[in-house]
Amino acid sequence: MVKMSGAHALIEALYKEKVDVIFGLPGGAIMPVYDVILDSKIRHILVRHEQSAAHMADGYARASGKPGICMATSGPGATNLVTGIANAYMDSSPIIAITGQVPRAMIGKDAFQETDIIGVTTPITKYNFQPRHASEIPKTVKMAFQIASTGRPGPVVIDLPKDVQTEVADMDFPEKVEIKGYKPNISPHPLQIEKATELLTKAERPFILAGGGVIISNASQHLQAIAELLLAPVATTFMGKGCFPENHPLSLGVIGMHGTLEANKSIFESDVILAAGMRFSDRSTGKLDEFCPDAKIIQIDIDPSEIGKNKEVDVPIVGDVNKTFIELYNSLSKHLEKKESSLWSKRIQQIKEEHKDKVRIDKEKDLVPQKVLRELREILSHDTIVTTEVGQNQMWASLYFKVYKPRTFISSGGLGTMGFGFPAAIGVKVARPDVPVFDIAGDGSFTMTANSLATSVIEKIPVTVVILNNCMLGMVAQWQRLFYNRRYSAVELGQYPNFVKLAEAFGAQGLRVGSIDEFKKAVKQALKSDVTTVIDVPIPSEENVFPMIPSGKGLKEMIY
Amino acid sequence: MEEKEERYIISTIVENKPGVLYRASNMFRRRGFNIDSISVGPTERKDLARMTITIRGDDATVEQLVKQLSKLIDAIKVSVLNPKNTVVRELALVKLHVADAKARSDIINYANVFKSRVVDVTPGSMILEITGTSDKIDAFLNLAATFGIKEMARTGITALTRG
Numbered sequence: 001m002v003k004m005s006g007a008h009a010l011i012e013a014l015y016k017e018k019v020d021v022i023f024g025l026p027g028g029a030i031m032p033v034y035d036v037i038l039d040s041k042i043r044h045i046l047v048r049h050e051q052s053a054a055h056m057a058d059g060y061a062r063a064s065g066k067p068g069i070c071m072a073t074s075g076p077g078a079t080n081l082v083t084g085i086a087n088a089y090m091d092s093s094p095i096i097a098i099t100g101q102v103p104r105a106m107i108g109k110d111a112f113q114e115t116d117i118i119g120v121t122t123p124i125t126k127y128n129f130q131p132r133h134a135s136e137i138p139k140t141v142k143m144a145f146q147i148a149s150t151g152r153p154g155p156v157v158i159d160l161p162k163d164v165q166t167e168v169a170d171m172d173f174p175e176k177v178e179i180k181g182y183k184p185n186i187s188p189h190p191l192q193i194e195k196a197t198e199l200l201t202k203a204e205r206p207f208i209l210a211g212g213g214v215i216i217s218n219a220s221q222h223l224q225a226i227a228e229l230l231l232a233p234v235a236t237t238f239m240g241k242g243c244f245p246e247n248h249p250l251s252l253g254v255i256g257m258h259g260t261l262e263a264n265k266s267i268f269e270s271d272v273i274l275a276a277g278m279r280f281s282d283r284s285t286g287k288l289d290e291f292c293p294d295a296k297i298i299q300i301d302i303d304p305s306e307i308g309k310n311k312e313v314d315v316p317i318v319g320d321v322n323k324t325f326i327e328l329y330n331s332l333s334k335h336l337e338k339k340e341s342s343l344w345s346k347r348i349q350q351i352k353e354e355h356k357d358k359v360r361i362d363k364e365k366d367l368v369p370q371k372v373l374r375e376l377r378e379i380l381s382h383d384t385i386v387t388t389e390v391g392q393n394q395m396w397a398s399l400y401f402k403v404y405k406p407r408t409f410i411s412s413g414g415l416g417t418m419g420f421g422f423p424a425a426i427g428v429k430v431a432r433p434d435v436p437v438f439d440i441a442g443d444g445s446f447t448m449t450a451n452s453l454a455t456s457v458i459e460k461i462p463v464t465v466v467i468l469n470n471c472m473l474g475m476v477a478q479w480q481r482l483f484y485n486r487r488y489s490a491v492e493l494g495q496y497p498n499f500v501k502l503a504e505a506f507g508a509q510g511l512r513v514g515s516i517d518e519f520k521k522a523v524k525q526a527l528k529s530d531v532t533t534v535i536d537v538p539i540p541s542e543e544n545v546f547p548m549i550p551s552g553k554g555l556k557e558m559i560y
Numbered sequence: 561m562e563e564k565e566e567r568y569i570i571s572t573i574v575e576n577k578p579g580v581l582y583r584a585s586n587m588f589r590r591r592g593f594n595i596d597s598i599s600v601g602p603t604e605r606k607d608l609a610r611m612t613i614t615i616r617g618d619d620a621t622v623e624q625l626v627k628q629l630s631k632l633i634d635a636i637k638v639s640v641l642n643p644k645n646t647v648v649r650e651l652a653l654v655k656l657h658v659a660d661a662k663a664r665s666d667i668i669n670y671a672n673v674f675k676s677r678v679v680d681v682t683p684g685s686m687i688l689e690i691t692g693t694s695d696k697i698d699a700f701l702n703l704a705a706t707f708g709i710k711e712m713a714r715t716g717i718t719a720l721t722r723g
Contacts, residue, residue: 118579119582122582122583122586123586123587123590126633127633147633179633180575180636181574181575181632181633181634181635181636182633303631304627304630304631305624305627305628305630305631307627308620308623308624309624309627312620
């Protein structure tokens with residue numbers, strides 16, 4: 001037992017959890033904690049808007065696999081975190097958000113800067129805490145880490161009334177905590193492994209659909225082993241991008257609304273689908289009634305509530321994807337031997353060949369997003385971590401920027417949060433200072449959190465932003481072109497801001513390119529720079545992302 | 561034709577602390593579960609509470625509800641009760657309009673048949689207390705309606721597995 005204040009206990013508990021960085025912005029109700037931070041070994045990175053703090057923590061978490069920490073004051077500070085918390089919730093990312101709260105006696109009185117952040121964040125967190133006594137803080141932090149980072153990861157909020165931060169109490173820092181109602185089921189049931197083995201060994205045309213859970217559970221290696229043993233093609237969901245090398249002969253790329261032609265076509269020829277760490281989201285499956293009605297489906301997920309939520313499956317397996325893959329591989333290898341090729345794998349190669357370059361790319365113009373992203377891929381090492389913004393830039397990145405390693409492609413999938421990519425890139429760079437970090441951006445999204453330029457420059461966290469600049473809210477404009485008779489409503493952003501000047505105003509490097517050669521040079525210049533670089537790439541304003549499946553339609557109804 | 565939906569009773573042991581009912585009811589609202597009734601009270605253990613939920617729906621809805629409830633960190637055990645093996649009770653208080661002495665004696669007679677108790681009497685009204693299965697209470701209320709129901713309060717059901 002040690003006597004200390006609640007604020008001290010918080011920082012001490014975070015330190016014991018090996019926290020090395022907090023992204024945040026102070027304010028009245030969190031000042032006692034900020035006073036303690038000053039004397040701690042934990043680095044604090046000051047943001048210019050709390051939303052960015054949450055995205056930075058999220059980027060940090062996804063790149064490192066460790067929880068990311070963000071902090072804000074009560075009221076507006078806390079509500080500004082909400083978008084970032086919701087984003088982390090939808091993509092199962094472990095972040096811990098610490099918010100100040102008005103003193104206990106003021107709670108419920110509509111005090112200055114009071115918001116019921118527990119009420120606000122209940123539906124968008126895995127759990128949230130509001131310790132009413134300082135002595136609860138060490139245990140609360142321990143529980144927060146356990147909940148955020150195990151099972152299906154997710155965000156946790158710790159809301160600290162100001163007088164709980166200042167209250168001095170005897171503190172006991174537990175090594176372990178028991179949470180009665182929280183026991184994630186990690187190990188798959190042997191009977192289910194048996195059933196899956198039977199289906200897969202009998203399958204003539206097995207297909208693997210791999211989601212973000214494969215990345216979270218670090219299961220890429222075993223995914224590849226199973227795919228090669230079964231000679232099963234692998235399509236990933238958007239969140240799964242990177243869990244299987246996209247240059248592998250069995251890779252079909254990303255499936256879904258803006259999936260590849262080969263993925264969306266070949267899944268309908270399969271007879272058994274092994275779906276792992278994915279939740280049959282509408283963006284991945286298209287209209288569910290029309291999704292592979294004849295195939296048998298095996299679904300692996302650590303969250304039992306995901307099984308059967310959107311799609312009924314034949315063999316459900318509750319468990320950690322990696323653990324399940326290991327057991328499944330061991331079981332399959334008793335029945336199957338590795339082969340070079342099969343009728344099905346040849347058919348897959350044929351489908352890939354048939355659909356290669358089928359999507360039209362402008363031959364005359366130089367600076368079109370597809371070519372820009374392919375060039376970018378050529379230049380960047382496979383270790384480079386790429387984040388994206390949301391909209392056309394993101395879907396072009398999904399289609400034309402191939403990813404070869406897990407945790408090197410980080411994007412806002414479930415929530416689709418514009419403004420995510422740039423702060424996330426900063427968080428990634430903090431977690432992985434050893435690799436270059438690029439944000440593939442659009443002009444609309446980047447503008448939303450561009451004030452993070454100040455953070456990246458002043459805190460010396462250099463990243464590169466490639467803005468595919470069409471002076472449009474491009475994805476909305478695309479829908480208006482295709483489904484609203486080209487009636488452009490509130491999508492034209494115009495020529496401003498001048499992104500070069502904007503970058504320079506924040507002390508960053510701004511480069512505008514006029515050709516693909518200039519783009520290549522700019523990327524190389526950015527890679528050498530020790531300051532954040534913004535590369536403004538003007539692209540045609542009416543370019544579409546194809547292939548596309550109209551909302552509510554089946555995967556077969558591709559436009560390209 | 562509307563598909564006939566079954567009634568399910570789900571019994572959940574939860575942490576007995578503030579905010580747990582909010583977490584559960586917030587989840588029902590957010591996921592679109594239409595709950596018939598919910599009752600919460602302490603158990604034999606101080607740190608645990610029992611939440612009894614009734615819902616009408618199909619198997620898939622109930623399965624999803626059970627999974628979502630189990631997912632709540634504060635929910636310790638969730639079980640769907642088998643009606644054949646369960647004691648189910650609900651309590652209702654009914655304030656009836658009493659027109660005259662005949663009505664009063666009729667009400668008391670009916671109340672006796674239903675093992676209902678008179679808990680308050682004024683010149684123009686009576687409050688009756690009735691406990692039983694929801695069907696029994698429904699039947700009693702139908703009868704009571706002929707006298708004129710002024711006010712009524714039902715607790716929602718609570719239940720325990722036999723044995």
